[in-house]
Amino acid sequence: MWRFSRSSGPGGQHVNTSDSQVELRFDLARTEALPPVWKERALQRLAGRLVDGVVSVRASEHRSQWRNREAAAVRLAALLAEASAPPPRPRRPTRIPRGINERRLREKKQRSDTKRGRSGRDWS
Numbered sequence: 001m002w003r004f005s006r007s008s009g010p011g012g013q014h015v016n017t018s019d020s021q022v023e024l025r026f027d028l029a030r031t032e033a034l035p036p037v038w039k040e041r042a043l044q045r046l047a048g049r050l051v052d053g054v055v056s057v058r059a060s061e062h063r064s065q066w067r068n069r070e071a072a073a074v075r076l077a078a079l080l081a082e083a084s085a086p087p088p089r090p091r092r093p094t095r096i097p098r099g100i101n102e103r104r105l106r107e108k109k110q111r112s113d114t115k116r117g118r119s120g121r122d123w124s
Contacts, residue, residue, distance in 0.1 A: 002022065004065060022058070024058075029054070041086075042083040
């Protein structure tokens, strides 16, 4: 459902008569357009943004209502795509190769010896 209102910000003579701000409301809880799995996922992920199962997106960055309508539609599509996307595959833990660990410890020991050699304890 589309709603239009006057945008905030500076303007000229035309500003008090044009309803260029766009609010697009999508009833996510009652929609039949999404598969049930996607719908459940989106309802869970957008729970903080929903008001009675409805998600709303606002656009007012353009001066024309038409461009704001396009921006709101794109924003809503992106929001729903991100919310209904499948979760990422779990990361498989990998072991650090033994050679890398041994090289790190060897370099650490060399650095330690270099620093120990700088102290002037044994010079006199």
